[in-house]
Amino acid sequence: MRSPDPFVPSLFRVDRVWRESADTVTLGLLPIQGEIPAFRSGQFFMLYAFGIGEIPVSVSGLWGQGPLLHTVRAVGPVSQALCRLRPGDTLGVRGPYGSPWPLPQAEGGDLLLIAGGLGLAPLRSALLPALAERERYGRIALLYGARSPADLLFGEERGDWSSRGDLQVEVTVDHASPAWRGSVGVVPARISHTRFAPERAHAFVCGPEVMMRYSAAALLGAGVPPARIFLSLERNMKCAFAVCGRCQFGPTFVCRDGPVFSYDRIARLLSIREL
Amino acid sequence: MPDPKAALAGHPFFSGIDPSIGETLAECAHEVSFPAGRFLAREGEPASGFLLLECGTVALELHRPGRMPIVLETLHEGELVGTSWVIPPYRWSCDVRALDPIRAIAVDARCLRGKSEFDPKLGYELLKRFLPLFVQRLEAVRLQLLDVYGETPT
Numbered sequence A: 001m002r003s004p005d006p007f008v009p010s011l012f013r014v015d016r017v018w019r020e021s022a023d024t025v026t027l028g029l030l031p032i033q034g035e036i037p038a039f040r041s042g043q044f045f046m047l048y049a050f051g052i053g054e055i056p057v058s059v060s061g062l063w064g065q066g067p068l069l070h071t072v073r074a075v076g077p078v079s080q081a082l083c084r085l086r087p088g089d090t091l092g093v094r095g096p097y098g099s100p101w102p103l104p105q106a107e108g109g110d111l112l113l114i115a116g117g118l119g120l121a122p123l124r125s126a127l128l129p130a131l132a133e134r135e136r137y138g139r140i141a142l143l144y145g146a147r148s149p150a151d152l153l154f155g156e157e158r159g160d161w162s163s164r165g166d167l168q169v170e171v172t173v174d175h176a177s178p179a180w181r182g183s184v185g186v187v188p189a190r191i192s193h194t195r196f197a198p199e200r201a202h203a204f205v206c207g208p209e210v211m212m213r214y215s216a217a218a219l220l221g222a223g224v225p226p227a228r229i230f231l232s233l234e235r236n237m238k239c240a241f242a243v244c245g246r247c248q249f250g251p252t253f254v255c256r257d258g259p260v261f262s263y264d265r266i267a268r269l270l271s272i273r274e275l
Numbered sequence B: 001m002p003d004p005k006a007a008l009a010g011h012p013f014f015s016g017i018d019p020s021i022g023e024t025l026a027e028c029a030h031e032v033s034f035p036a037g038r039f040l041a042r043e044g045e046p047a048s049g050f051l052l053l054e055c056g057t058v059a060l061e062l063h064r065p066g067r068m069p070i071v072l073e074t075l076h077e078g079e080l081v082g083t084s085w086v087i088p089p090y091r092w093s094c095d096v097r098a099l100d101p102i103r104a105i106a107v108d109a110r111c112l113r114g115k116s117e118f119d120p121k122l123g124y125e126l127l128k129r130f131l132p133l134f135v136q137r138l139e140a141v142r143l144q145l146l147d148v149y150g151e152t153p154t
Ligand SMILES: Cc1cc2nc3c(=O)[nH]c(=O)nc-3n(C[C@H](O)[C@H](O)[C@H](O)COP(=O)(O)OP(=O)(O)OC[C@H]3O[C@@H](n4cnc5c(N)ncnc54)[C@H](O)[C@@H]3O)c2cc1C
Pocket: A044, A053, A055, A056, A057, A058, A059, A070, A071, A072, A073, A074, A075, A076, A077, A078, A079, A080, A118, A121, A122, A233, A234, A235, A236, A237, A259, B151, B152, B153, B154
């Protein structure tokens, strides 16, 4: 149940924990009381590790299909505390917040999902509904880059995706030993090897900002219109509902107007170094 | 053996090439194939040309004493392998290993350099196709060097 004070989180319990890699886990969360609030792919929740702090984390699953799924990488105090949670532990959750991936807008054309590192988690929440309603889209491709083979997420599920005839999956890593049988190289370089019709394609990109900028440049070079390229931005957040100004990005608030923005809306802002 | 002229014109690297230039290029080209695991080139060896991959994947590797080699990049169907032939001293800067059975068009560098000396149109066409490739690969290396997935984004 949602608290009337927007800053007060609801109490959730960890139902399951999946270890994705050495520093990343997926948490399956259930509310102690009431229902999981309705959310859409691309949105995020504020997760509160008691006594430590609160951070924004995107949804990596779907609403109405079991627990609320969040994939968290341990980088600092709060995310480390979240990654240490075990089934039965509790945490605070508030949300959902932010703009979703514009899946309905992408229907009828090709869909490219371009993920870097942990960016696969928010894009998983876009891929699953697109696969569930596969007939609504033209070609679908997932391009996924990570640092090394050991850092690749959702191993088993990726195997299922790769074996589907109706989804092109391109996985590439920055560094590997000769034992790795897959591709080595950066994600933007794989865009020219992807089968899609740029004039009727939408691209959803999520990953470190530099990787997103290079990917957007490669997509533009391939002929995808800027209004059809969507990036999910990360900025530090506090309130998550456009009150505190912490996530201000030029004239926009990432928590309210984003995190998913169309490239034509933010291209100019991305080039301003101070933002 | 397939006709190298048709194969060259059909390869993405030379897509849309002027037929007369394609013909000149074909005089320096022939089809090749290699089994999986074969080294197509070794670091330091003379770079006698380049390959246009038609089928299969190769790994560009750097060997390190006492340690596993590191894979710098993989190149796939439709891509070009080998740029060391353009710049003196014309030597491969890494090992090239076939990960799968390879089918490719091999283009002889000495033949191409010789023809380019007398045919500025050919030389300019090569420049226009190789320069973007150099820039793309430089940008990719920069992104790899940044280690964007590993470290903090600050
Ligand atoms: C909309 C949105 C969605 C997000 N979704 C997710 C998600 O699904 N999963 C997830 O794990 N994180 C996600 N994040 C990022 C997460 O909120 C931050 O990583 C958070 O700051 C971590 O807090 P901390 O206290 O653990 O570390 P901090 O003390 O904030 O940071 C510790 C160190 O890690 C660095 N750091 C911060 N963020 C990152 C990062 N993303 N990658 C690498 N280093 C970082 C900091 O610069 C600092 O040096 C999202 C952020 C936003 C804005």
